Amino acid sequence: NEGVFGVTIAVLGSVLLLAVGLPLAMFVARQRPSLILERALDPDVHRMLYLSVYAPLLAALVSVIFGVPLALALSRGFPGRTLVASLVDLPLVVPHSAAGIIVLFGFGRGGAFPQLTVLGTVTGMVLAMVFVSAPYAVNSAREAFEAVDDRLEYASRIHGASRFETFRRVTGPLAVRGIVTGGVLAWARSVSEFGAVAIVAYSVRFFYPPAGREVTSQHAPVFIRKAYLTGGLDQSGAVTFLLLLVSTAVFLIIR
Amino acid sequence: NEGVFGVTIAVLGSVLLLAVGLPLAMFVARQRPSLILERALDPDVHRMLYLSVYAPLLAALVSVIFGVPLALALSRGFPGRTLVASLVDLPLVVPHSAAGIIVLFGFGRGGAFPQLTVLGTVTGMVLAMVFVSAPYAVNSAREAFEAVDDRLEYASRIHGASRFETFRRVTGPLAVRGIVTGGVLAWARSVSEFGAVAIVAYSVRFFYPPAGREVTSQHAPVFIRKAYLTGGLDQSGAVTFLLLLVSTAVFLIIR
Amino acid sequence: MTLSVDVEATFTARGADPFTTAAAFEVKRGETAVVLGPSGSGKSLLLETVAGFHSHDGSVALDGTDLTPKAPENRRFGFVFQNYMLFPNMTVAENVRYGDRYHETTGDAAELLAELGISDLADRYPSTLSGGEKQRVALARSLYVRPDVLLLDEPLSALDVPTQTRLRQDMLDVLDGVTAVYVTHDRTTARTLADRILVMNEGRIVQRGTPDAVFDRPTSQFVAQFTGSNCVPLDTDDLRSAVDGSGNAEYLAVRPENVRLDNGSGDVTARVERVVREDAVFRVTLAVSDHRIDAYTTDPPAPGSSVGVSFEESASTLL
């Protein structure tokens, strides 16, 4: 009976592990190194990688800079807090391409800021990324703030520190891990995003420092799909492999 | 000083709230009810909604049925646990369209199961969804299992219950909330997924009971992008609005 | 510095019913007032309210100056928490000197650490300390800011018994000359440290007075039981006739150390049910009719034997 239970668990658990691990293993096994090398030397791929690191970084910075104060307010509570918390979580369940459509309605033509061009710009790309990734930055920081015992803040204040000083010397330093994790998660989520970016900024013109001028490229997930449609599975596989190296680096930072 | 800190937090926090809330508000405000009604009565939209609820449900079921045993094993610990936990989390940071490519390498032509057709099938769609959503089901269940005090299980066993009985009467019932939450999260994540599904199963043939025959449709996020490319922002906005109603229902279940 | 408190505060814990605590009391300069009550009686909430952490009705005043509108950081209080609440990201010395930049006059950190016997810990981080050491650091941190009033919330109750006993003794030196409000559920601590005791139950002060007054003359069944008195229902004739001339009382409250045992004589006859050795004395459990009465004695009778029991009028209370 004991053994049966253990074996059942192991067998059932292994099925899911296969569903995730097998494609990954097959994917790695079926790569052709020559093709990967060729793509790794392609300037088009370099531009894509630059854009795919840089724009998510901007999005993560925005999410952290404005998300940490929001997280602090949420962790303390204020009237309407539940509503705001729900609003912050909403993008998590909005289908990805729907998020792109929503960003276009908000900031595109006829939207809130007529001077702003989002379609095909880095601005639009970053706005789409912030929309889908801000919840991660806010929730991670919020959990970190909530994990700080209220009475540690009491101890700080009763011994003379103001709210701000308490944040600077106690709450902030104790939550810094959670804030950084939130930023990394937001970055990773932005790197992953395909749907919203494909709608708002399929191809993007941006200043590319190595070339010293503006160039056009795509966000990595878009680039991969394009490679698949035009070059087939092998071509897109090589690009995916390169991108996975970057993703794995991100992943190791998170853990 | 006190007031300044509070105001600074409120102002900075509000910026992020605007970046998320403003597009949502503008999106809702700019919808045309007549167009929404027209789309709501369109049989094509019905097929899409059926597929977009049904396939994610299959994916969530698979993730829960095979994910709960894995979560239980992970919560208890075994040799290689850290490696397995990393493997389970990996899909979270794999870019969405890369996930689709990886699934094709694993289960597509030349993959692990030659008899299996994944390109354009419900099977492929569900496999892609499981790949991206299983981590949610596993992690939620795992956290729920870890939240059960070891000594509650000790108390069960010392008073005569085997491992299996302890799971059935104590650990399982106490973790059931987390398991259900994990299932709902996996479902919501599958509903949202655009990148992986667009690569593996852009258009899908499936049996549609109301018609009594096989039909072709797309997963909602794909359908939205198609509507945007062929019908413009207004057309896709109406479909997005319908889908958001469904998403919001999901969202309310989660909370 | 006389602290005057007259507050009423309501607190809602996550998922619990709202709980109201209300109290009016004064603590004179240099005195220690101990708030004694069971867990959940609202004594911690009261202390946190005095510190300014919760909004409340009424006022907290120091020498007639109303502190109610002041934020906690402007009240010049010290606070010692049950679970220490040392800043984990700072060394012991940094913890102690935390209030440095907010106070013009402070104590001498090195001297405080020496007095509390923890000079050698100055450069350690809190996570490496034992419970007793942590609480000494927390004490030093609070004393360092030379608080007008020191507030202490069950500072001993997370410690094991020998550490408790040692720190309770040292606490007497610490509190000497300090105006303090000390919250505890432990009657030994209350009796050791208090100049005045406020007994709290269900958010209200139910009795107040000197330790001897509260312990020897409880005014209610609750206080009698909580301070360790026997509280015997007077529902049998022989018990009633032995102690209650007027016939109006419902309970006899008498401390175990005031129950006299002798062979054969006494107010009533009791059977010895059990004899248990406590630190200095024996606790004898007696059965009188259907009731249990505890007595402390250094010369215990044999279990199962019959003894005479007498209650001195001067050392027992009718409720």
Place this chain on the structure above:
Amino acid sequence: MTLSVDVEATFTARGADPFTTAAAFEVKRGETAVVLGPSGSGKSLLLETVAGFHSHDGSVALDGTDLTPKAPENRRFGFVFQNYMLFPNMTVAENVRYGDRYHETTGDAAELLAELGISDLADRYPSTLSGGEKQRVALARSLYVRPDVLLLDEPLSALDVPTQTRLRQDMLDVLDGVTAVYVTHDRTTARTLADRILVMNEGRIVQRGTPDAVFDRPTSQFVAQFTGSNCVPLDTDDLRSAVDGSGNAEYLAVRPENVRLDNGSGDVTARVERVVREDAVFRVTLAVSDHRIDAYTTDPPAPGSSVGVSFEESASTLL
């Protein structure tokens, strides 16, 4: 049922160094062995190892039958936890009868609840109970399966003092005739409940014996201090000459209740530093040379006065 334990187990808590506990002892049928030690001394780990929750070297045997290969559910033990560990998804009655389907003979749940004074709680859920009530339910749950051996891990230490005192008394009835291993850091509980005491420190048993033997004749400085004895360094001539004829001892261990005070005469002269009222007696802190000695007395001298102090040879130990 004689329980024989001879085990060594190593445990690694998350992020901590591995900790090893080792002990060999026997508990005879119907006896209560109390493992007494400070927190972190490995006594809970030892108890959990005996229960079968951790892998270990050595063996656990009952009447000569080796239980080591048996899973916890096949050992026929009962276990009472510090934090109750009631199943929150079951009523009190369901908790008590949890072992029903795994045992052929069980106790009578209603009777057990009645004996423990909690009959009226049968249909309540654990979250609605007080700490004392929860622990009574946990006791009933363990007794219900008629365990060969009852293991108790600090069952009183999460309770407030009056509840502790009451349950400690009732525990005497519960443990009557039951073979039990009881783990605690509280010496009063140990002295009240133990047939034999095993004093544990740093993962090892450092002294064992009857309560009186362990409390009155500690064999080490640690045991002396942990059981509440004074442990005075014999580093001055007058103290040494007063008590130690041979001159080999380093410490004098003497219980506070065995320190005799009289005016003027006595082995040494001491100054009265402090007098504190404890429940039944006064704790007098004396200064002898640079050392502090505590004494219990019912007739305390005035603080600041000088008194003679004598240590009876029969009631003090040289270490």
